[in-house]
Amino acid sequence: MIDTPYRRLASTLGGLIRNPLSAIGLSLVVLFVVIAVFAPQVAPQDPIALDPVHRLLPPGIHHLFGTDENGRDILSRVIVGTRLSLLGAAGILMIGVVIGVPIGLLAGYAGKWIDEILMRVTDIFLSFPSLVFAIAVAATLGPSIRNAVIATGVVWWPWYARLIRGEVLKLKHQSFVEGAKILGAGSLRIMFLHILRNSLTPLIVQVSLDFGYAVLTLASLSFLGLGAQPPTPEWGEMISAGQSYYLTQWWYVTFPGLTILVAVMAFNLLGDGLREVLSLGRAR
Template identity: 65%
Template sequence: MADDATAQPQARRRSHGRSLVHRILANPLSAIGLLLVVLAILVALFAPQIAPLDPIAMAPQNRLLPPSSAHWFGTDDNGRDILSRVIFGTRYSLVAAFGILALASLTGTIIGLAAGLIGGWLDELLMRITDMFLAFPALVLAMALTAALGPSLFNAVVATALVWWPWYARLVRGQALHLKHEAYVEAAVIAGASRLRIAWHHILRNCLTPLIVQVSLDMGYAILTLAGLSFVGLGAQPPTPEWGSMVSVGRDYFLDNWWMVTFPGLAIFATVMAFNLLGDGIQEALSPRAPH
């Protein structure tokens, strides 16, 4: 009997997961987004096996070659194969974007839970700090923090995460304020459950759906923000094959050597579009109004 009781929730979770995937695939645009995202992840994972050449090895004799059978995306001003650099750039961009969202969502979730559950002066203090961060344009503040920390991809990730956590704090706080008045939470309080247990078992689990939707929608913006920081020289530094820095270098050669900007720019466009399409599909699939 105990085994049956344990198996039933697991079966329901598997069924819910399959149902979510089916609802995403039922929308052609979100299905395309999912396909492109899976493709980008596979390229990032197997970049060393896929890339035809070393992305940072200079070959002056091959400088500024146009696209050809030897170099499908051409070469840059140092003779490096742009296809190989774009492939490795997928790894850098995805890992950095995941890092931003992991740090921002974790920080925002902790602060939002504390503010929503404890309330009082702590809620007031945390929300005023949140308002201070939200008062500045996100990209401008990220640029300022990155410049203060020092230009590098790691510092750009940390700075962007420090700018983005307030949105997650606001989201989780709103959910916590609503959920803590639910009957099952009040019953847990009466039963003597600790605040930590209530936060983990009753509040946080019910915040996962809006958090998943927000993260999926923010992934494209994270990639775009990192590319922007690298473009102005505050993110990845040469010779790191990051898309934004590649576009920055290629802009000086754009009129005569269009491929240096075009291919990394298309990689940014395709990846951001893929995550936006997938995020919209997840939001629609998890919406209570979505058909089942």
């Protein structure tokens, strides 16, 4: 039977659905993506419209998640914030992959002094606590959601460089690589077409596992005032704005916090399921 991309995708989805935990993770991730895509249509009210008359209302029929100190509907802000959080996390991982994968490919394939220099630079980045490093970079660039994404992406690349380098070291002496060399394939073609193509499974798994942590890191920077700025509806910024109301208006920070919790859990469950399914696929 011919193995096509559609057949592999169907097999992967089937494996995820058969596992209850990964099925839950997949369902939640799909729900978050749908909400992010249709956020303006799904949100019941304008997320930034001020309504001082209805400030700090508890959850009820008209405001399921309550309202904030400016009378804005928290449910609408959480829904619209889903798009910003997912896009921000995707941007973080894209930066990490775009920087880290070529470095890992070059280090593993070239070896010798090139590998030594690139890995020592990678070690320097890894020697700093990632969140502290991201805070320092974001503070240098200035508070904004774009700068927070850039700062976190710059911190994230060393893990992908290490991951891909390890895969290259395992694959570069395989028979299909030696065959490509004999046929006259250039180094770039071998690295990107042959080696990277066979390294996509661990890369996809790692990205899926990192997505939730990217959401959490971005929310952390916004909580500290280095990410999204008011009145932008972003989960971390909402928690930061509502922390002074926590003891009396519990709903203000509870619902954005629960949303972050569920999002991180969903991507972790999906990542674990993908790792199991794709690993079995490679073993076969």
